Amino acid sequence: MADNKQYITQIQENGTLLISEDVIAAIISHALNEVEGVVGLSTKLGADIVELIGKKSRGVKVAIDENNVLSVDCNIVVYYGQSVVDVAKAAQVAVTNAISAMAGVEISAVNINVCGIARQ
Numbered sequence: 001m002a003d004n005k006q007y008i009t010q011i012q013e014n015g016t017l018l019i020s021e022d023v024i025a026a027i028i029s030h031a032l033n034e035v036e037g038v039v040g041l042s043t044k045l046g047a048d049i050v051e052l053i054g055k056k057s058r059g060v061k062v063a064i065d066e067n068n069v070l071s072v073d074c075n076i077v078v079y080y081g082q083s084v085v086d087v088a089k090a091a092q093v094a095v096t097n098a099i100s101a102m103a104g105v106e107i108s109a110v111n112i113n114v115c116g117i118a119r120q
Contacts, residue, residue, distance in 0.1 A: 005020050005021055005022065006020075006021045006062070006063070006064045007019060007020055007021070007064070008024070008064055008068045008070075008103065008105055009068060010068070010104075019103055019105075021062040021064065023103070024062045024070065024072075024099060024103060025058055025060045025062055027098050027099055027102050027103065028060050028062075028072060028074060028095050028098070028099070029041060029058070029060065030098070031094040031095050031097070031098035031099075032074065032076060032091055032094065032095065034094060035087065035090050035091050035094050036082075036087075036090070037078055037079050037082035037083075037086070037087035037090070038076050038077070038078060038079075038087060038091060039076070039077040039078065039079055039116075039118045040059075040076070040077055041058060041059030041060060041074065041075060041076060041077075042059050042075045042076060042077045042115040042116055043058070043059050043075065059074065059075040059076070059115075060072070060073070060074055060075075061073040065108075067106075068105055068106070069105070069106045069107070069108050070099065070105055070106070070107045070108065071107075071108050071109045071111075072095060072099070072107065072109065072110045072111065073111045073113065074091065074095060074110070074111070074112050074113065075113045075115045076088075076091060076112060076113070076114055076115065077114075077115060077116040077117065077118050078114055078116070078117055078118075079117070079118060079119070079120055080117045080118060080119045080120070084114050084117075087114075088112040088114055091112045092110045092112055095110045095112075096110050
């Protein structure tokens with residue numbers, strides 16, 4: 001694996017299981033699409049520059065420490081008229097539950113950054 005991706009490593013009886021940060025990002029994206037009031041993910045200012053040097057910016061940042069504990073940052077856009085705090089809290093719960101259920105890993109933080117408001 002010569003790429004710069006991070007992987008969650010789980011030792012099993014008959015081998016090793018690796019889960020890419022891209023898989024975690026996809027789980028997060030799908031979970032956020034189910035949250036009422038979330039328009040979608042947003043890239044922050046400077047994302048174009050980051051993409052030019054080869055790193056994708058999907059509005060999700062996943063950090064995996066040496067103990068396979070995740071820290072997640074999500075940049076979301078909320079529908080106008082929705083409670084930003086309530087939507088952000090619901091997004092945190094949805095992301096935490098989805099990652100726990102699908103990847104079975106510990107999560108130290110789910111940071112929700114509301115980057116914009118959009119009309120329906």
